[in-house]
Amino acid sequence: MSEQKLNRYTRIIEAIFLQYYREGMEEVTFSRIDIETAAEQLGINLPKNIGDILYSFRYRAALPSSIVSTAQPGRQWIIRATGRATYAFALVKQITIEPNLSLVETKILDATPGVVKRYALSDEQSLLAKLRYNRLIDVFTGLTCYSLQNHLRTTVLGVGQVETDELYIGLDRRGVHYMVPVQAKGAKDQVGQIQIEQDLALCRERFPELLCIPMVAKFIRTDLIALFAFENTEDGIAITSERHYHLVDAGNLSSEELLTYQTRPL
Structure with a gap:
């Protein structure tokens, strides 16, 4: 602007x-x-x-x-x-939704097709593509997730118009279904908690029988993605978890690093 x-x-x-x-x-x-x-x-x-x-x-x-x-x-x-x-x-x-740069990174072998990386038109579109191809929503949540719809624009009673970058349906090993609305942001974009509130309101109105896990995905770099999950508390929106995923080629993930991941808490 x-x-x-x-x-x-x-x-x-x-x-x-x-x-x-x-x-x-x-x-x-x-x-x-x-x-x-x-x-x-x-x-x-x-x-x-x-x-x-x-x-x-x-x-x-x-x-x-x-x-x-x-x-x-x-x-x-x-x-x-x-x-x-x-x-x-x-x-x-007050809540600040910015990556904690002291947080440990987890390397993920990059499964994004080269042709997609070459022609991605914007930070947001590129980020959404990397989330899908690398199944990062699944990795982060521990659920099996399916993209339901992207760039959803609709209205919610008492809120008005809401926009969500992508909706995922999640399934856990018990068979429980989840709704995972994701907001995608470039490295320089701000994340407002109003977007998290709107995603929660969308879930309550349109998917009341599903458990809702609102998320934000944000580029730290084009190969480093921060993922956040939120919940609504008595004091307002709060961050429940944050992880950073570094997309790398096969030669940049060592056997020693894989062994280190085995000792990390889930």
Whole structure:
């Protein structure tokens, strides 16, 4: 996003928040009309896609410091969709979804076809392909997983529109079925906990009989992938596990390393 566009979006979202926020509030509701009103008052031309303003701050950009500074230590503001054209700034427990670079790596023999690696068009598409061809969702979860659908865009009651990069169906040795929604991110992309909340809401509404394991996959490098699993706790979204998988050629995985893996905890 250009600096000029981000500055325009920042002024609009800041004006909306400050109009309604009062000290001590943990939720600040607003609607799509407020975006149009704020832009008019500020003399800012709105983009053709008004939703891009909210999308930017929900998934790509940090909220303005004037909003961030009102949160107590250990908490942060996120923007939730609450229905059709209605939204809320919500104060939640702060969670940072970034790879822990001190975590041990696990080498996996890279099964991605060379032709796929050559013509992958974007970080996200390349990452999703590597997850599938190397069965990394299976390895990480310990389940047998099948890709059900990618780039799902749908609506959830009380949430509005949600987007999930890929849905997997998982099966364990007891025959229990799981739904595994996966969000894929490039090395420079931010991961927002609002996406995890939406994936959980999607599972509750569309697949209530399945156990849900929301996940995030993120490139550290093009050959090193971090995988995270989450659950919803009384204090909000929490990370339950994180693993890093290094995709290598056969000559880069030694017998000594394989023996080391045998002593690692599951």
